Amino acid sequence: LLVHLIERIVLFLLQQQGHLSRRIEELGAQRAAIMQQVDTSRVFQLREDYREVGRDLVKLLRFVDMNATGLRKILKKFDKRFGYKFTDYYVTTRSNHPYSQLQQVFKQVGIVAVAGALSRNLAYLEHEHRGSFLSIYDNPSVVLQDPIIDQVNHAVQKLTHATSFMQYLGQHALIVQDDTPSGSEDNVDDESYHFMSLMLNLVNTFLYMVNTYIIVPTADDYSVSLGAAATVCGIIIGSMAVAQVFSSVYFSAWSNRSYFRPLVFSSIMLFSGNLLYALAYDLNSLTVLLIGRILCGLGSARAVNRRYISDCVPLKIRLQASAGFVSASALGMACGPGLAGFLQTKFTIYSLTFNQSTLPGWVMSIAWLLYLVWLWFSFKEPEHFAKAAAEAAARTSQPSESGHQESANLEEGLAQPLLLGSEERLDDNSEDNDDEDAKSSHEPATSFASAYKLLTPSVKVQLLIYFMLKYAMEILLSESSVVTTYYFNWDTSAVAIFLAILGLTVLPVNAIVGSYVTNWFEDRQILLASEIMVLIGIIMSFRYTPHYSIPQYVSSALITFVFAEVLEGVNLSLLSRVMSSRLSRGTYNGGLLSTEAGTLARVVADATITAAGYLGTDMLLNVTLLPPLVITIVSIVATFCTYNTLY
Numbered sequence: 001l002l003v004h005l006i007e008r009i010v011l012f013l014l015q016q017q018g019h020l021s022r023r024i025e026e027l028g029a030q031r032a033a034i035m036q037q038v039d040t041s042r043v044f045q046l047r048e049d050y051r052e053v054g055r056d057l058v059k060l061l062r063f064v065d066m067n068a069t070g071l072r073k074i075l076k077k078f079d080k081r082f083g084y085k086f087t088d089y090y091v092t093t094r095s096n097h098p099y100s101q102l103q104q105v106f107k108q109v110g111i112v113a114v115a116g117a118l119s120r121n122l123a124y125l126e127h128e129h130r131g132s133f134l135s136i137y138d139n140p141s142v143v144l145q146d147p148i149i150d151q152v153n154h155a156v157q158k159l160t161h162a163t164s165f166m167q168y169l170g171q172h173a174l175i176v177q178d179d180t181p182s183g184s185e186d187n188v189d190d191e192s193y194h195f196m197s198l199m200l201n202l203v204n205t206f207l208y209m210v211n212t213y214i215i216v217p218t219a220d221d222y223s224v225s226l227g228a229a230a231t232v233c234g235i236i237i238g239s240m241a242v243a244q245v246f247s248s249v250y251f252s253a254w255s256n257r258s259y260f261r262p263l264v265f266s267s268i269m270l271f272s273g274n275l276l277y278a279l280a281y282d283l284n285s286l287t288v289l290l291i292g293r294i295l296c297g298l299g300s301a302r303a304v305n306r307r308y309i310s311d312c313v314p315l316k317i318r319l320q321a322s323a324g325f326v327s328a329s330a331l332g333m334a335c336g337p338g339l340a341g342f343l344q345t346k347f348t349i350y351s352l353t354f355n356q357s358t359l360p361g362w363v364m365s366i367a368w369l370l371y372l373v374w375l376w377f378s379f380k381e382p383e384h385f386a387k388a389a390a391e392a393a394a395r396t397s398q399p400s401e402s403g404h405q406e407s408a409n410l411e412e413g414l415a416q417p418l419l420l421g422s423e424e425r426l427d428d429n430s431e432d433n434d435d436e437d438a439k440s441s442h443e444p445a446t447s448f449a450s451a452y453k454l455l456t457p458s459v460k461v462q463l464l465i466y467f468m469l470k471y472a473m474e475i476l477l478s479e480s481s482v483v484t485t486y487y488f489n490w491d492t493s494a495v496a497i498f499l500a501i502l503g504l505t506v507l508p509v510n511a512i513v514g515s516y517v518t519n520w521f522e523d524r525q526i527l528l529a530s531e532i533m534v535l536i537g538i539i540m541s542f543r544y545t546p547h548y549s550i551p552q553y554v555s556s557a558l559i560t561f562v563f564a565e566v567l568e569g570v571n572l573s574l575l576s577r578v579m580s581s582r583l584s585r586g587t588y589n590g591g592l593l594s595t596e597a598g599t600l601a602r603v604v605a606d607a608t609i610t611a612a613g614y615l616g617t618d619m620l621l622n623v624t625l626l627p628p629l630v631i632t633i634v635s636i637v638a639t640f641c642t643y644n645t646l647y
Helices: 002-037 040-082 086-094 102-106 109-129 147-160 165-172 183-192 195-213 219-225 230-254 260-283 286-298 302-312 315-342 359-378 384-397 400-411 418-429 448-453 457-478 480-488 492-504 506-520 523-541 550-578 590-613 617-641
Strands: 347-349 352-354
Touching: 002 040, 002 109, 040 109, 040 147, 109 147, 195 260, 195 302, 195 315, 195 359, 219 230, 219 480, 230 260, 230 286, 230 302, 230 457, 230 480, 230 590, 230 617, 260 286, 260 302, 260 352, 260 359, 302 315, 302 590, 315 359, 315 492, 315 506, 457 480, 457 523, 457 550, 457 590, 457 617, 480 492, 480 550, 480 617, 492 506, 492 550, 506 523, 506 550, 523 550, 523 617, 590 617
Parallel strands: none
Antiparallel strands: 347 352
16 A cells, blocks of 8 residues: 555656646747747746746645655554554665665655756846846856745755755754745745844854853863862863753743843843852852852753744745854854963952953953843844734634634645545544544643653654763863873963864864765764764773873864764754654754753763762773763664664
8 A cells, every 4th residue: 555655646746747847848938939029028927937837846845745754654653553663674675776666755856857947947037137148057156046946945955855064054953944934924034034133142152152161271270279179170061061951941931932031131140150250269169160150051042042043033044044053153162262272361450360260251251241231232022922922812713714724724735645645544444543643742842751752762862862972072071171281281271272173173074064975975874974983082082001192182082073073963963854843843842852962961971070080180081981982882772773764
């Protein structure tokens, strides 16, 4: 039955491709006649005819995408009901077979060719009308940015998972893009979109990452000056992550009602936290220092920043905004240690000490104060909160409208998807109706418990991998000042330069992977290879002889960090595809789950450093590398077990 249904889809798809191709060919003949007659009055009608073809193409792309989703659901239901991993067998035997009709559903070369012909003709029509004869192939920058072309390109990318650098960074942010909206919906987004508010969210992301890593090169010296051991730097650095575990939840919930108030609260908490961090030196209090870092963690508004991009940025620039979110994080990660390297001075003003330990706190407190003033006068609260309340009231007063709207949405596609229709027929014949068909199954998760129930083995493995890579990176970064000082006698400036260089590798590596590597290999292949390279980097980091050299440390650190960054991008890309759609919205969404997993990894890693410090600095390196070594091996084994479900 499944093979028969796929065959029906493929034959219908080929038939519609041919129909659209004939329409484009006929319109091309009309275009040639119009240009010969120089009849500009018919140009606008011809352009509308091309756009109509584009709208039909978008419907066809949605049809194929819905059926591909239906196929995945049928396979998953088969596994669930019969307890047999049929999905693994089915995908393995058909993923690369030359005669597989499954390939026609998931890899649409013919549809992409039709989309290219449509884009080329629309662009040529516009340029010929303006008297220009530039080729879109020789001059890609002159391609017409027609709204229908944007919708077609988005639908093609969503179907084929085509990857570019911007899209790769967008997936890195785990900001899930919705289906292409109608023109009216897109216009509403354009009207409510506020560029300065987006910039304020990106600056918040940048400053928070600077705030996180600016203390790393000097945290060990600060703890020693307050009478504690150098390895207490793990607690100092990790206390911010501990608070972030809780702040991510309430900020995610708060963003359901407002964006401005959470950002104001975040700025106040970060200003206060950095002020206490700076004053702890003169107060000679480690407690005040830790309270300051906890307040900084309670001001983590990354959930708000991510949610704002997802909800308040127009679809056509959401990918660039998502890439900007990741770029701002990477830049802040590099600038934090780099800025600490420039704060190597000491002076006193009114009994307040300004040195390499306290200056990061003073600088960041001033930065957050200036940001708060900018935020107060420039941020514009989105209008959709009030509109959502009004629409909810209208739906309550007119319940019949929901059924009418549902019918209208169905009419936007070509027809009911064949596979989804068959899936419904299977459910009707089944004695036990699946919970996924219930109306409540489409609602977002309302708690961590309900979100956990939605985690499939594939999603759990991806979250484990995310935990592993964050754990390994945090161990590397947080103990770098202690390890390099003990083995190589590096000063604060040398540590800062080393960490800044590591941070600056993020964007170039993502550019290479996003633009080239992901076009040559499948995401799951890159995922597994990156895990193996991280494992190699960790193994290389161990001290096997009494003499521990700089080349060994630097090379192993670069391998671990770079491939952990590659792994993070691919991991989040796969996570966005294998997780339930119910985890793409609401408070307890996929972004929150990944943030919590990463933050928990940082907390455990920083606690590991402090605990290992009691065994002595000479044993710190090897002891702290053992847990990430074990977790990495476990994640590789888990990846092999779920490899055929990562598609």
